[in-house]
Amino acid sequence: MMARRAKTSSLGTSEAFGTFAVVFAIATPIVYVASELGGWPLFTYHPGVNRIDFGWAAARANEGPAMYWYGWIASTLIAAALLGWLASLLPRRISDKIPLFLIWLLPLPALAILAYVLMPFWTH
Amino acid sequence: MDILLDTISVNTFWTILLIVHALLAVATLGALTHQAMSVAMPVRRAAGPRGFITRFRAVQGAGYATAVCVLWVVTMILGAWIYTKYRIAIRIPLERTGYWKTLGFFELKEHVAVLGLGLLPVYWYFWQNAKNPDFDSARKAVTILLAAMCWFNFLVGHVLNNARGFG
Numbered sequence: 119m120m121a122r123r124a125k126t127s128s129l130g131t132s133e134a135f136g137t138f139a140v141v142f143a144i145a146t147p148i149v150y151v152a153s154e155l156g157g158w159p160l161f162t163y164h165p166g167v168n169r170i171d172f173g174w175a176a177a178r179a180n181e182g183p184a185m186y187w188y189g190w191i192a193s194t195l196i197a198a199a200l201l202g203w204l205a206s207l208l209p210r211r212i213s214d215k216i217p218l219f220l221i222w223l224l225p226l227p228a229l230a231i232l233a234y235v236l237m238p239f240w241t242h
Numbered sequence: 243m244d245i246l247l248d249t250i251s252v253n254t255f256w257t258i259l260l261i262v263h264a265l266l267a268v269a270t271l272g273a274l275t276h277q278a279m280s281v282a283m284p285v286r287r288a289a290g291p292r293g294f295i296t297r298f299r300a301v302q303g304a305g306y307a308t309a310v311c312v313l314w315v316v317t318m319i320l321g322a323w324i325y326t327k328y329r330i331a332i333r334i335p336l337e338r339t340g341y342w343k344t345l346g347f348f349e350l351k352e353h354v355a356v357l358g359l360g361l362l363p364v365y366w367y368f369w370q371n372a373k374n375p376d377f378d379s380a381r382k383a384v385t386i387l388l389a390a391m392c393w394f395n396f397l398v399g400h401v402l403n404n405a406r407g408f409g
Binding site: 129154185194242 | 322325333334340342343345347349353357360361363367371377379380383384
């Protein structure tokens with residue numbers, strides 16, 4: 119994968135950062151879709167009353183809607199960063215085998231799934 | 243914040259935020275479109291007369307990467323802030339008036355923004371190593387995908403603002 123990377127200390131040419139970035143990109147659509155489908159936001163924001171609940175929380179009567187998007191982002195960034203960091207510890211002979219096409223391919227089925235989840239909006 | 247809202251109305255405040263968000267989106271869109279054109283249809287020769295399209299795609303893509311990452315993140319932070327107001331002041335009235343598909347596309351826009359965010363570190367890394375042929379295909383694909391995402395988000399945001407903006 120990264121056979122020709124220069125060994126310098128700058129972030130832009132760091133092998134560890136390259137592996138982190140590749141795995142972060144691959145993990146993001148997977149974790150985000152899982153968070154959305156599984157109902158795993160790190161927190162729930164209630165904009166009507168400006169309150170934050172840890173994890174998933176239903177909207178309460180007379181308090182307006184609940185927003186999960188921020189919580190999904192938090193869950194995704196933390197999990198993807200953790201996976202990326204773990205991958206950056208892998209020996210190069212393994213990290214070099216991570217297929218780069220997954221980076222741009224995985225967001226496409228992720229978007230298809232997310233669009234499907236929004237079916238109530240399309241069929242209302 | 244209180245001092246600011248003593249000076250301008252709440253609607254004006256959110257409208258200003260929305261305009262700044264839109265202007266940042268325009269900058270992101272321009273940079274990514276230039277860059278995507280430069281990788282999708284690179285200019286092979288400098289000789290001969292150059293038209294607008296040739297000059298448009300003749301940019302040095304590497305110079306845009308950091309700016310695109312910063313713009314994407316700042317635009318998204320502003321959008322996330324506006325989203326809190328949108329959820330109450332825009333979405334609920336649009337639900338009442340039956341703009342379901344518009345709302346659905348807006349929800350999809352938010353998902354696209356997150357998936358784009360996940361691509362930024364590797365996108366930046368690929369462009370920092372623009373001379374590495376191992377990354378050529380992936381860099382091209384990621385850049386074009388980000389440009390497509392940006393166009394989608396820009397158009398959906400524009401249409402939603404037409405359906406119901408602040409103010």
